[in-house]
Amino acid sequence: MFTTVIIEDEKPAARRLQRLLEKQGVFVEVMLHSIVESIDWLSTHPNPDLIFLDIQLSDGLSFEIFEKVKLSSAIIFTTAYDQYALKAFKLKSVDYLLKPIDVDELKEALHKFTDYFQSSVKTTIDIVEIKKLLQPKALEYKKRFMVQIGQHLKMIEVHQIECIYSENKSSYAYLTSSKTYLLDNSIEALTKELNPKVFFRVNRQFIINISAIRDIISYTNSRLQIKLNTYNQADIIVSRERVKDFKNWLAR
Numbered sequence: 185m186f187t188t189v190i191i192e193d194e195k196p197a198a199r200r201l202q203r204l205l206e207k208q209g210v211f212v213e214v215m216l217h218s219i220v221e222s223i224d225w226l227s228t229h230p231n232p233d234l235i236f237l238d239i240q241l242s243d244g245l246s247f248e249i250f251e252k253v254k255l256s257s258a259i260i261f262t263t264a265y266d267q268y269a270l271k272a273f274k275l276k277s278v279d280y281l282l283k284p285i286d287v288d289e290l291k292e293a294l295h296k297f298t299d300y301f302q303s304s305v306k307t308t309i310d311i312v313e314i315k316k317l318l319q320p321k322a323l324e325y326k327k328r329f330m331v332q333i334g335q336h337l338k339m340i341e342v343h344q345i346e347c348i349y350s351e352n353k354s355s356y357a358y359l360t361s362s363k364t365y366l367l368d369n370s371i372e373a374l375t376k377e378l379n380p381k382v383f384f385r386v387n388r389q390f391i392i393n394i395s396a397i398r399d400i401i402s403y404t405n406s407r408l409q410i411k412l413n414t415y416n417q418a419d420i421i422v423s424r425e426r427v428k429d430f431k432n433w434l435a436r
Contacts, residue, residue, distance in 0.1 A: 186233035186301055190215045191222050191249070192262065193242040194372065197283065201236060201262070204290055218429045219243045226253045234297055236281075239263045243429055244380050258300055260293050264376070325379040329357065331365040340365060342382075346396035346412050347420070348374055350389050358415050360396070384433050386410060387423040394434070 188210055192198035198215045205212055213232060216222040219241055226249065235257045237246050249255075261280040279293040329340045344359045348371065355367040355374060367374065375385045385391045392410060399411035408422040408430065422430045 185211070186297075187230075188212050188234045188236070189225075189232040189257075190236045191217075191241070191246060192236070192238045193217050194238075197238075201285060204285065204287060205294075208291065208294055210294065217241075217425075219246065219248050220429050220432045222246070222249050223252045226255065231255055231257050233257060233301060235259050237261055240376055242375060242380065242385055243433055258297055260297065326377045329365075329367060331357075331367065333365075338365070342378065343393075343395075346393055346415050348378075348383075348391040349418070358417075360414060362414050380433075381436065384430060386426060386430060387421060390420050392420065 188205065190198050190201055190212055192201065192215065195215075195217060198217065202212045202215060214225060216225055220243060235255070237259050239246055239261055240263070259279075262283060262285065263280065264283040279296055281289055281293060326342055328342060331338050331340055340357060340359065344361070345357045346360055347358050348367070349356055349358065350371045355369060355371050357365050357367055359365070369377070371385070371389070371391060375383075375391060378391065382394055383391050384394065392412065396412045396415070397410060398413050401409040401411065403409040403421055405424055406427060407424050408427055410420040410422060412420065
């Protein structure tokens with residue numbers, strides 16, 4: 185039996201993939217949710233046989249993992265972005281799945297991996313080359329949003345945003361001018377569209393701009409409270425499971 189690891193920042197997506205794999209008789213050893221967590225775990229454990237790897241994690245591109253840890257694992261990339269055109273480098277030891285993951289496509293990818301796993305000939309994954317192909321598009325983060333105000337459209341530059349928050353299943357951008365605008369996309373989608381060096385999702389409700397942080401305060405249960413320059417409509421708390429990644433994000 186081969187060992188399998190999932191690296192995926194969206195926990196519901198990771199759990200769904202785990203359930204799909206279990207139905208195929210594949211046991212998942214561990215689920216990792218960030219670059220930092222993945223480097224820590226992979227540095228102290230033997231290489232798994234297979235990694236399901238999300239390309240864009242909340243703290244950056246997952247290729248950063250390979251810069252810190254030498255891996256010989258086979259990889260099946262998972263991504264919501266078909267513009268990455270992963271078909272261009274679908275090698276014997278590399279496959280890809282578009283989200284939401286289709287069961288039949290997952291079966292096909294596992295079948296392909298099984299053939300690779302049992303083969304005496306292994307194909308080396310050229311991560312550097314793959315990164316070159318993907319990075320230009322991966323770095324095309326949002327520069328502005330279009331919002332509708334009555335019959336009018338207004339452009340909002342990303343650098344004007346102090347934070348983005350969700351409320352009643354809607355997403356709002358709070359600006360340095362203290363104005364708030366309704367956005368079209370969900371907070372999950374916005375997390376992927378914003379530059380992870382500038383914006384960080386501190387909990388399920390809030391994404392914050394690093395330049396808007398005024399103060400960071402220790403809070404109950406090993407959490408942190410964030411004070412922004414002008415936003416004061418609600419407490420912004422870094423959830424306990426995100427504190428470590430948040431600190432590493434600040435120090436990058």
